[in-house]
Amino acid sequence: MDKANTIDEVIKFSADKLSFDMLDSCIVKFNEFAKEHEIDPKTTSVSCIIIDEVVNNIISYSGAKNFEMRMVLEDGKVYFIFRDNGTKYDPTVDAIEEAKQHQNDGKPGGYGASIICTLADTTYKYEDGYNVLETHIK
């Protein structure tokens, strides 16, 4: 990897119960990152959607006490690495199930994982007690 073309920032949170203030902080921090590095409006919006879906899931369902979001701009492309120590959860598998479910029912809610995996090339691994989700904006 050519580090000269890579810009990397990390934001970390620790708490007994992660709150939605954390989500707001992540969105604000990314918007500052996007403005500073002149990321185009469409990529910025898509990135904010990804952050909203991922972080909302972690706050609402994971029970994590530690979370970090790494924002990377590499050769003009944006990607994120999200790490949390909550319940083991692979959204790339869940997205397939959601897609099947929503083909027919049209019920509200539950689109999050599908949106993440459609807007970004997404890989998941569970490492040292942490969910690690890497999302490359398409």
Next chain:
Amino acid sequence: MEIEVKNEGALTTFIITGRIDTMTAPDLENAISTDIQDLTMDFSNVNYISSAGLRVLLLAQKKIKGALKIAHPNNVVLDIFKLTGLDQALTIED
């Protein structure tokens, strides 16, 4: 997110500015009353919508008495509607 409300006969129009996501979707949900007949949401100034916002749109369709229309979404929002299949479930006006 800001919502400007206009009433004209049976039609209520929400002119929405900003993002519709986990943090702001509850405000949009609260603005939707069961008294509303027809509702148009003007999305000209909406940057993006996440799944929390999609949920509110689907609930709005059930909550109001008449028809819901989404007007002038940008390409990011339109892509979200398409990839979730909601472009078929919602009335969207370019």
